Amino acid sequence: MFDSLSIRLKIVLLSGLCLLGVVGLIVGMNIYQTNQNDQLVSASSTRMLTASVEDLLQAKAAEQAVRVQKTFGESLLVVTALADQIADLRRLAGQRALDSGALREELNQSLKSAFERNTGALGIWLAFEPNGLDGQDQGFVNDAARLSNEAGRFASYWSRAGGTGQNTIMTEEDMTKTTLNLSGTPYNSWYTCPRDSKRTCLLDPYADTVAGKEMLMTSISVPLLVNGKAIGVVGIDISLDALQAAALNAQRDxxxxxxxxxxxxxxxxxxxxxxxxxxxxxxxxxxxxxxxxxxxxxxxxxxxxxxxxxxxxxxxxxxxxxxxxxxxxx
CATH class of the missing domain: 3.30.450.20 (PAS domain)
Structure with missing residues (x-):
């Protein structure tokens, strides 16, 4: 049938088929190019979005780190100032021949004042090495009125774990207990770390029973040094509730x-x-x-x-x- 068509009609039909093929090729290429462009735009958008998310995450992490550092920094300032005050009281007691019982009462009053001023602290405490305060421990065995334990060591702890301020005496068992805590360090690291290292220690989170209530906390403790020797330790306890509140605030933002x-x-x-x-x-x-x-x-x-x-x-x-x-x- 094709042979019976005129030459002109054959040319027209062939031209039409070629044009149709070219149009199809162009359309196909356009579709392919469009898909490629869409993929490139999508990939680029994903990279930009991911980069934005990463930048925001880093910024938020840094922001929260500053806030939590402030909490620790304020606590460190409290306990460092208290250590200086304790050193001054002990030195004045020696200069003025202050009665040992009166010295212990003054020390506990200083602890109480620091505790009451810093409502965000879970606890504030002070303990001396055997005879580290004034060499008079033997005269204060089980002297609850002067916050001295069964060995006569001054060992006072102010805590608000029960909701109100409570003053208790730390026993010898408290300061010598070596059961491993959550991080695998001995329980009494809050005392032995600064005493043995002669530097300020920040403890890993640990569990302790305070005023009959189990608490999760961390502690900053500072050694009391005299001529390079640690004679005692003063510390502040920080409840993990404070750090958990910071984490929750960060999530909301x-x-x-x-x-x-x-x-x-x-x-x-x-x-x-x-x-x-x-x-x-x-x-x-x-x-x-x-x-x-x-x-x-x-x-x-x-x-x-x-x-x-x-x-x-x-x-x-x-x-x-x-x-x-x-x-x-x-």
């Missing part, structure tokens, strides 16, 4: 509550968890599983980094809560 925040000690103990408060005091691995190993490795290396873990983006920011302490992570 982060992507309208869609993000979450963890506060982790250098040993991997959770001090704040905006998602699950029941994990406080537990190891990071219990909250993050295997992902926690990468996070803890960065904290111990003091290395800030963005981690992509599955569908999650984590900003890890190690910060030393007080000078010369091991870094914690936010």
């Amino acid at each position: 982060l992507f309208n509550g869609a993000g979450h925040m963890l506060i982790v000690s250098g040993s991997g103990v959770l001090a704040g968890n905006s998602v699950d408060a029941s994990k406080l005091g537990k190891n990071l691995a219990e909250a993050l599983g295997n992902d926690g190993k990468d996070v803890l490795q960065l904290i111990n290396a003091n290395s800030a980094k963005i981690l992509q873990q599955g569908d999650l983006i984590r900003a890890v920011l190690p910060v030393s809560p007080i000078a010369d302490s091991k870094p914690w992570g936010w």
Whole structure:
């Protein structure tokens, strides 16, 4: 049939077929190019969005780290000032031949005043080495009125764990107990760390019974030094409730509550968890599983980094809560 058509009609038909092929090719190329452009735009948008999220996470982590550092810094200032005051009282007592009983009463009054002024503190305490205060422990055995324990050591603890201020005496068992706590360090590290190292210590979160109530806390403790020798320790306890409140506040500000925040000690103990408060005091691995190993490795290396873990983006920011302490992570 095609052979019977005129040459002109054949040319028209062939031209039409060629034009149709060209149009089809152009349309196909346009569709392909459009798809490629869409993929490029999508990938670029994803990268831009991811970068924005990472920048915001880093900024929020840094912001919260500053807030928590402020909490620790204020506590350190309290306990350092108290240590100076205790040293002054002890020196004046020696110069003026102040009665040992009166000295102990004055020391406890100073503790009480510091405790009442700093309502955010869970507890404030002071304990001396055997005969470290004035060499007169033998005259104050079980002297509750002067906050001296069964060995005569001045060992006073002011706490508000029960809701109101309570003054108790720390026993010899309290200061010699070596049962391992949550982080694997001895229970009495709050006393032995500053005494033995002769420097300020920040403890990993630990559990303790205060005024009959089990509390999760951390402590900053400062050695009392005389001629390079530690004669006692003064410290302040900080409830993990304060750090948990910081984590919850951070979550509310982060992507309208869609993000979450963890506060982790250098040993991997959770001090704040905006998602699950029941994990406080537990190891990071219990909250993050295997992902926690990468996070803890960065904290111990003091290395800030963005981690992509599955569908999650984590900003890890190690910060030393007080000078010369091991870094914690936010």
